[in-house]
């Protein structure tokens with residue numbers, strides 16, 4: 001029987017054997033790693049959150065306490081827990097407490113709302129949902145009330161802060177637990193969310209074995225060591241700051257993780273100065289903002305030696321300005337929650353760092369660049385990137401039909417990204433074939449938003465496309481065929497909000513039309529719509 005269970009796709013036995021033999025999979029759980037770190041790095045500072053500073057020993061002790069309490073609630077091996085927390089120390093303790101129990105965090109983002117959260121709770125049959133009371137003007141306990149109504153398997157809501165009618169998530173000191181680790185390294189450690197090209201986001205199962213390798217290899221490639229002070233500026237539940245190398249990669253080498261309440265310069269620059277931060281990760285729009293803000297912020301950022309930028313294409317013109325503005329090295333990162341990570345090297349020449357999105361971090365990463373028929377293109381030509389390897393999934397969770405399209409017969413993941421490979425083996429991302437919009441690193445499934453819009457009484461049909469934007473790279477424009485009186489953009493936005501869609505998915509612009517350009521096969525030509533909106537923007541309309 002499969003260690004991963006019927007809803008999950010195993011690596012074939014010969015691959016698993018090879019990944020073990022070659023040392024990529026070491027059969028240690030993330031909890032085994034934590035115990036090792038606590039032993040090796042004992043009194044070094046692991047986590048800084050505001051005035052709180054925890055050593056590795058202290059972190060491990062709190063994890064023991066919380067694991068015992070969660071165990072007392074009946075949470076155990078194989079149980080899913082939807083976690084939606086801001087960048088707070090509680091998030092760290094909770095994740096490791098769940099790893100210890102063999103329970104599986106499903107990492108939701110703070111921006112997610114009822115639409116996404118109820119779906120995640122339902123799809124994962126989550127037994128618990130963990131939130132902060134209020135953050136950035138939003139009350140997550142309201143979301144919990146909705147989730148409880150919609151997801152029958154949900155038994156517990158745990159709250160960081162004021163719990164209202166729910167249970168408090170206590171991560172206090174002085175409580176000991178001595179639970180043994182449960183579960184195997186070949187089992188799922190956590191679920192990440194995919195950008196998703198269909199109606200709803202897919203759950204990405206990451207096993208202990210594959211994610212441990214993801215962390216350790218990333219930390220090596222990025223030159224992390226015990227002097228690393230990593231600033232978690234992006235939402236910590238995202239793969240990039242969580243484990244690429246991010247927070248967990250910093251723990252691997254005994255460094256210090258500083259949690260920022262937001263990536264905005266007023267929240268991050270003083271922390272960089274105070275904690276002597278050495279490295280952080282941003283999406284391109286934030287990197288642009290930081291390059292401007294540093295001019296007037298009057299903060300000492302001299303400790304910063306590497307800025308990682310990824311999640312969306314960082315244009316060469318902007319990439320070239322990182323060193324002169326922020327006085328640090330740039331590292332481009334082309335990654336995906338599904339697995340494959342590409343990094344530019346710290347010793348790569350400037351043209352590579354500025355002009356490429358890096359190369360696969362593992363010798364065991366297999367990549368193919370293929371044409372529309374799935375045949376490999378000539379070296380250096382543009383094509384869709386397919387990949388498989390020791391930390392790239394073989395199937396989304398409970399998505400058999402979707403998996404049949406998302407993977408090739410021999411197990412390569414179809415990334416949907418258009419790339420070319422340079423002579424040095426670096427990848428340049430030139431576009432995509434998947435129907436998503438990458439709004440400054442936030443992925444929006446066109447189909448998901450369109451499906452919601454079709455429920456609006458004044459919408460006969462809708463097509464969501466990306467339009468170029470100097471700051472975000474792209475924004476969203478929705479083309480609507482009206483039914484009767486045409487809706488306005490505020491109408492549609494209010495409607496989507498009322499359906500519980502996360503704010504970043506709300507369209508930025510509306511174009512009302514009487515017909516969609518066709519592709520000749522009864523489908524909308526999004527290419528033509530994109531050309532139309534691009535021309536309108538260029539003409540200042």
Ligand code: J2J
Nearest residue numbers: 239240244310311312313333334335336337357417429
């Ligand atoms: C162009 N497109 C990029 C880049 C991701 C590190 C960094 C990013 C992610 C991430 C991640 C890009 N240039 N540098 O998980 O660990 C687009 C591609 C890709 C998709 C994945 C990490 N870096 N992209 O962004 O799962 O389209 O992961 O397939 O959110 O983002 O999105 P996501």
